Amino acid sequence: MSVTIASPLAGWATPLSEVPDPVFAEKMLGDGIAIDPVEGRLVAPGAGVVVSVHPAGHAVTLQLDAGPLLLMHIGLETVGLAGVGFAPKATDGQRVAAGDPLIEFDLDVLARKAKSLITPIIVTNGDAFALETSVVESAVAAGDPVMTWRATGTTAVDAAADAPITTRALDLPLAHGLHARPAARIAKLAADYPGPIEIVAPSGKAVSARSAVAMLALALPHGAAITVRGSDPDGVAAVADLLASGMGELRAVAAAPEAATETVGELPTTLTGVVAVAGVAIGPAFRVIDPAAEVSEQGQGIDTERAVLVAAKHKVRTDLDREAAGKGDAAEIAGAHLALLDDPELAAAAAAAIGEGKSAGFAWRQAIGRFADQLRSAGNARFAERIDDLEDLGRRVVMAIHGGPEQAPPPPGAILVADDLYPSQLIALADAGLAGIATARGGATSHAAIIAAGLGIPMLVSLGAALGRVEPGVELAIERSMLSIAPDASAATTLRDRIATRQARRQAALATASHPAVTTDGVRIEVFVNLGSATDARRAVEEGAEGCGLLRTEFLFLDRATPPDEEEQRAAYQAIADALDGRPLIVRTLDIGADKPAPYLPQAAEENPALGLRGIRLQLARRDLLDTQLRALLRVKAPLKLMLPMVADRAELAETRRALAKHAADLGMAAPQLGIMVETPAAALTAASLAAEADFFSIGSNDLAQYTLARDRTNPAVAAGLDGLHPAVLRLIDETVRGGNAHKRWTGVCGELAADPQAAPLLIGLGVTELSVPGAAVAETKALVRTLNLAQCQALAARALIAADAHAVRALVSEQGQ
Template sequence: MSLIITSPLRGWATTLDSVPDPVFAQRMMGDGVAIQPLGDTVVAPFDGEVVTLHDAGHAISLRSAEGAEVLIHIGLDTVMLKGEGFTPLIAMGDKVSRGDPLIRFDLDAVALAATSLITPVIVTNAEAFAISRRTVDCAIGACEALMTLVPVQAEARRRSDDGTVVEQAVTLSLPHGIHARPAARIGETARRFEADVHLLNGDKRGDARSTVALLALGTGFGDEVVVQARGDDAEAALAAIVALLATDMGEGKPAAAVTAAATAAAEPLRVGQIGGIIASRGLAMGPAVRLRQTEIAVARDGASAAEERTALLAARTAARAQIAARADSADGNVAAVMQAHLALIDDPELLAGAERRIAEGRSAGFAWRGAIHDQIDAIRATGNAHLIERIDDLIDIERQLLSALTGTPLGGDALPPGAIIIADDLLPSQFVALAAGRPAGIALLHGGPTSHVAILCAGMCLPALVAMGDALNEIADGTPLLLDAEAGLVTASPTPGEVDAFAARLAQRDARREAAKAAAKNACQTADGTRIEIFANIGTVEDAVLAAEQGAEGSGLVRSEFLFLDRDTAPSEDEQHAAYQGIADALAGMPVIIRLLDIGGDKPAAYIPIAHEENPALGQRGIRVALAQPDLLETQLRAILRVEPAGQCKIMIPMVASLDELRHVRAIVERLRGEMGITTPVEVGVMVETPAAAMTADLLAVEADFLSIGTNDLTQYVLAMDRGNPAVAAGVDAMHPAVLRMIGETCRLATARGRWVGVCGGLASDPAALPILVGLGATELSAVPGFVAEAKQIVRGLTLIEARAHAELALQCKSAAEVRALARAFEETRR
């Protein structure tokens, strides 16, 4: 019989010889392993009982059911801290399970005060147990195998002569069958009984107490194995093993499956599969319907200038009326995009460009097209990929006006039910028209993940992939397609087996959504009672109404720039106040976090002068622009402070890179509060979008009321990849371990200072990411309104312990692909 001791901490495992204290280095207290900690929570290394807990909270001893006694001593000379920086989470005599949190400690404070943070893990009853294997000189995660203990004098296990055999078949729920860790769990369970227990897989037979024998069975997910038990307590042993095999074996167990899943994900796509960039997550199955744009021909030369001006004015008036009608009949993102198009069709630069060409003798259509393409060329010359994605909006209004001018219809044939639209690209107005036909999904040859069409798809929860390349042209109309906008691929002409598996995923998704909808208005907490707030990212009052309907508990991000863009002058204080008040009213007293004006880079405003920059993403952006425009900033702050009830709206500062920026804004807020006679405190937080903010989260947390991580920008800055550049966009994945580690560090540093941390970027709307974000320490997640109910349902199905263990595994992955493979395996084990 052996006992596996798992690591109680994340860190670097080393020998006791490395401990600068002779009491431990010379094994005076017993043999063991030392860990240089990188995590701040000690967890139980096995199932057992808390035997001792020092009053100072720095040391704890546990006893396993087998009798092994282990001491965990956090740091050296830490008893001198008299409990400062240590928070015991259990009490003496408590029963604990492997992975249960035991002690949380302030990593920074203890490191500064103690001789060393190195943490010995000691077997104190060496007379009864010896260490047969140990893990040293490598990184180790919490709950990973650290030592294997064997009894010094193993007693022979009594075997019953009773020949009665009981057996039961069970289908494995383990995502990758019985590998090392599940085998250890099975063995531990089997050893609690006197009965002989064996597992059978086909003609292979393995002793349940033998890890090697269980591995040799070669099982996989969904395999049916037979459990056989013989002996006095055979019935009880059988029931226990069958119950264990029917589960996923708990949190953190499928570590070996990560490699297998990652390897599978890294294999080349098979014939018939095409990869793309996810613009809007989801699953869709249906026939391919190719969208072909109608070409609109225009004459080069016109009649008289007066006639062409009249024709252009009439066409612009007609097109404008159509756009205005769409805006009036829509809400949320669709209305916002249509409003942007109204501003474009009245743009003075476009009108001046068209007028100039008409004066040169060109036709109204030729003049309008030329003016549009002047602006397109100017945008392309900036090299800013975010702006380049907005070229579609210019092309859109070009086509709408030319359609009105020439009478050429833009609409195509009606969509068949559940079609998957395939196109080179899709314009916002086309999307709005096609959406009425309820397509199942969209796959585009070009396009970008932050284009208006991508935003519209996300708002409608319509699965969409973009930048799929020329291979998409090989798909013929009517071809059956599986669009997986969770894995980022389209499968053409799938096999019957692939169709069945995909249909099962769709059915599971629909069932989850229905359950989520039914419980949408309930407060969100994990299965073990930890409160996690689910908020919504919004830009308009309509978004706020939808968010409330979906069960949002507030707004973690109000994109205030929706008031500032696509116009010639800044909005007044009254206009801003009316908008913010409308959002606050729609959320009926729930928290509203308003991001201050985030202009610059990919979001320019004509009335804010920003000189040409070689790299706009690293120039005047976010709070840098606002501080350079104090009148603009103070007007916005006054509008926010006027919202009633006072304090409902919180202020969030974008693109913070230094503590001085936070201090500057807070000073303005406090001065304005005094001038306006507002006595209710108003919370001011920071948006963590730069590595600088992430790595100084402890400093910011001392003076900020909260921190919220913007994963979109944080990802591109950590990976040094422009998320709007199609050449590198496929690699811009917030699930990259480097980004996750940055998020985890932010949570750790801020939580140690008593500040909560939220996530308001796109990652909070990714179902695969939610367990990891919760495990990393985020206590508020702000998603797109349409995902709020589902997000709450996902979180309710988690325990904090399993989320933390899952997050620890994610941090140890080598790539975003490995993390996503791990996330898929985690999800599969929970279905």
């Protein structure tokens, strides 16, 4: 009897022997074919019953009614993705018909993250069937016949034995659980021994160790308590030893907690979050102790509790006064907390609760909680991040009343792990030598993130609840938006080598920080700095910054009840100009709205605030804000230029220029140059028209990439795929430079791309003449520019514009030794 099996995928059929994985190529799991998919949909190739869908969603085993037991494994090394990119559409035990969906998957995600998309389609009960024909080296559609099998009428039978049973218990140390590759190796090994050998799951279900598919169906995760048993002691020992070795995927199994705890699935080997502070780090996990003290609800008398609260607030005020007297972001945040501490609404709410008989700690915590809930109910990410400030203040006052547990110092080079992180917790660890920070919640613009940036500590946020299951001491690695948990020795060594190389490179760059950035063939590139305060400016000058290419003025407008008046703004801008000591200062007018709301700017809820009333749109709608800021900036004594955020058409620029000209005339002075931020595809594509009105362009690569690639950079589910070196973004940069050149306007870049070492040669090759980077990147960027040759950069950029994707662009740059 012959059985025809249809293709479960649309794609290109390939011999199994060409799969770049010996488990499949050597047919350890069985014979069949492989298909390189062109669509993200796996369907049933015939009627049958789903034996198992792997928990990671990347593989399914199907018992066809015709007899073959079929394993379909989407991509290679995809088990480590922990379900990312996969959406199973069938469940264990479900009956399906030919063409029914089994798994849907994201081709783009797998193309970036998996070793290969090639998908083996294997008949695993090859003892009962023999492959007769198969379609290979050909395009196939889902449902096309691709294999014919002949029933042999035989089955393999384990040798029965009355010998005593040998058992060996162990906790499964395989990082990704018992998936296809280790199952195949176990089955091959078990076949070398005559007696039956079984794998027993924690549920008690036992399957033959000679059947890889049967073992897959157990869906055994990392750490599962399993038993290997059989009548052949040598065979049991061999299989157990192989499992215990980790088979190249060893990850230590944490000791079981004394009390039973609820778990939520298996801890993956990588977590994806949002980059709050860019950088690379590796080190042991260190958890801060939750200092929240138990607070009794009932007080010891109204007068007593009032006195307790006054004393606690006095202590906290003293600490905050000391912190606010310092410099930098931490001092500014302490000042904001001082204002909250003495807020009359908070004081009144706490006093009312004490008047009802509540304790000081309970009353203060209740008052804080009430206002935090109001912010939380606003449903706005930026407001939600301010909850941390309220709760941090609440924690500090409660600790001043009740005390808190002693926090042991972190080991050198540790990565701080927390559900969320309060500013005061990080300030207390500022000198502890932290290598990185990882939080389950939080946002990229939180005060803790701002402090981390000032300290130069790489930080990932929004990593999710799974982070809570990372044990202290486990090695972690931060790179881009990924947190690797217990990376293997090779990966850890590579990362440490990269960090050491970068530190050496930075020290060498600092030694020549004052030298200009000139390419090897004499082209001058200005290396400016992105600023948010006068403290930043002083530090950047020491790093060799030649000016400020982006002053973010939002720092004056956020976290306050009313907007700053003209004189407060002028004084703040002048302090920054003075710190730059005569160097050029390019100021971006107020970029507020969307993810940066202000309490004094009530805005209706927006379905998509990133595309709503923000940037120059908001300023033109609120001319009082724009006019006040323009007058304040015109009064600053400095080599000043202004630029407008989120410009999408020429009318916005023209209207603002008229306002600037009017205020300059009223003050009896010439108007400074007025440029625009190129952050929208519309601005890039109409650059030639905008250049007739704008004096210069500064490309905000973060937003330009976000809008071009339709990936929200604050969303951890998609932010990992956001790369400004995507050819689509590079083409928009090219269009911007060409449009500016048509009117003799220069173009700079002030987004994250400007500080990316792989991006610099491409940007210079496209004609960008100014790079504005974070202060810590100034010296290294200047040093890098001095190694580049313009002609070579131009040739490289031309090739990058026609590359397939960002990965191809980065590979191209790497090949050129950049």
